[in-house]
Amino acid sequence: MRLALCLPLLAMAAAPATAAAPPHLVPQGNTKQLIVDDKPFLILGGELGNSTASDLAALKPHWDDFRRLHMNTVVAPAYWELIEPAEGRFDWSSVDGLLADARGAGQHLVLLWFGSWKNSMSAYVPGWVKRDQARFPRAQRPDGQGSEILSPLAPANVAADARAFAALMAHLKAVDGDRQTVILVQVENEMGMLPTARDRSPTADAAFAAPVPRALTDWLVRHRATLAPELKALWEANGARISGDWRSVFGAGPAGEEVFSAWCFALHADAVARAGKAAYDLPMYVNVALNRPGSAPGDYPSGGPVPHLVDVWKAGAPDIDLIAPDIYFRDFGEILDRYARPDNALFIPEANQAGRAESPAEAMLAFGRYGAFGFSPFSIENAKGPGAAALGEAYDLLDQLAPLILAARGTGRMTGFRPKVSFDGAVDDAPQTATLGDYRITASFLDTWAPKEGQRTETHGALVIRLGPDDYAVAGSGVTFTFAPVTPGPPQAGLERVEEGHYVDGVWRRGRVLNGDQTHQGRFVRLPSGSWGIQRVRLYRYR
Ligand code: DGJ
Secondary structure, three states, X not given: OOOOOOOOOOOOOOOOOOOOOOOEEEEEOOEEEEEEOOEEOOEEEEEOOOOHXXXXXHHXXXXXXXXXXXXXXXXXXXXXXXXXXXXOEOOOHHHHHHHHHHHXXXXXXXXXXXXXXXXXXOOOOOHHHHOOOOOOOEEEOOOXXXXXXXXXXXXXXXXXXXXXXXXXXXHHHHHHOOOOOEEEEEEEEOOOEOOOOOOOOHHHHHHHHOEOOHHHHHHHHHOHHHOOHHHHHHHHHOOOOOOOEHHHHHOOOHHHHHHHHHHHHHHHHHHHHHHHHHHOOOOEEEEEEOOOOOOOEOOEOEOOOOHHHHHHHHHHOOOOOEEEEEOOOOOHHHHHHHHOEOOEOOEEOOOOEOXXXXXXXXXXXXXXXXXOOEEOOEOHHHOOHHHHHHHHHHHHHXXXXXXXXXXXXOOOOEEEEOOEEOOOOOEEOOOEEEEEOXXXXXXXXXXXXXXXXXXXXXXXXXXXXXXXXXXXXXXXXXXXXXXXXXXXXXXXEEEEEEEEEEEEXXXXXXEEEEOHHHHOOOOOEEEOOOXXXXXXXXXXXXX
């Protein structure tokens, strides 16, 4: 059912010869590294509110705020409706203005292609697409009514989208290929069908009654052992068939219809990404509107790259490099557990609303434990107050540590800690342990040396990097560590030396040497709550 696309090759202005390869991903350990200007890059980002980048004058005052927050990347939309106001006539002023302002502020950009779908709806398609329902078919409801959602099954829809996106990528290559302001591109935004599990148009009905493509059933067979449990259970409950129509392979209910929707959206996104990459080969991802526990497909955008459908997307969209969850739910770590896979380097384009007090701790967990290469709260231009200041402190610290974090990603030399938070917000701040090298590290989240009242331990978090056999860097806020050897030799660990300080251009500059009350006379290492800092720890072993 792969949609046959015959996209015209776009005339491309040649970019000036560049010394550096375009931004790309390379494997490192069990993840992938984002390479920008030939060097690994860590995205300390923030995403703009949806309409902000359509008025660059209004955005102007915020660039200084981004610098103060120690951000290095702004995540910003590229709007199809502004870029191609008439079919085949492109207006690059919104993109070029954004590039110029980002460069002037020393920021990179992640561009979001607000193309066929934005939060399921097709609100960002140009007027000439909106008004021509005959040429650009809409998804239909069961009663035959159209919706403001383009059908993911119409070749004309995908062709128009892919052509515009390829034009954007060709333009970026021409104007930014030698600058690498744009380092990553999101294809569409939070795809998925509403309010039903799938498009109910006659075309969709016919496709639903056709055989499931081999590309999908082969994937299920090849990856059976590692499939998302919900998808595996659904497939197996229907006999783990390797052929048949969608109903017979995945069942007649909404869960099976959702698999069909996922396949249709994945093929569309893949065709768009493929056309874009042919013009300018940048790393590309899709973002996810997550489903609440217990909700049904169609209550949330059905068939998006939600946790239980990651395999369908991986099978259907090989040109999409990664699937990036937008995390507005509180069980941040549990969600990352579903997306941190060897075939899915982690980026969080929308880490809830900017300015929340939890953001810095979530960032520590994302980078430290899950090896994310980027983190970006939403509506960053509206971040205000103590939560925003704390994010700035945390980004400062992450910026200092970036060379160490980048070297450790995917290698097992780094971890992160934050209390476990459930979907409904219950905080489990029991101590947690992790082993790095020769030591087991125990992290406690209640800052016993600060007043208990008012401590919100879900805002406490840290990352730990192993620097050598007995050496660690710890960074964060509100976390206290103890260490115990796990390898043969003297069974107890003591603190030989603890320093607080900063990294300047990758070189450690110590401040105070911490001992006495600051380490409870050598019993623990403490990152005080209320501020974000880095300490270096040298351990020794004794009997
Ligand atoms: C998720 C979307 O991806 C964003 O564009 C924005 O609509 C936010 N939701 C709003 O919270």
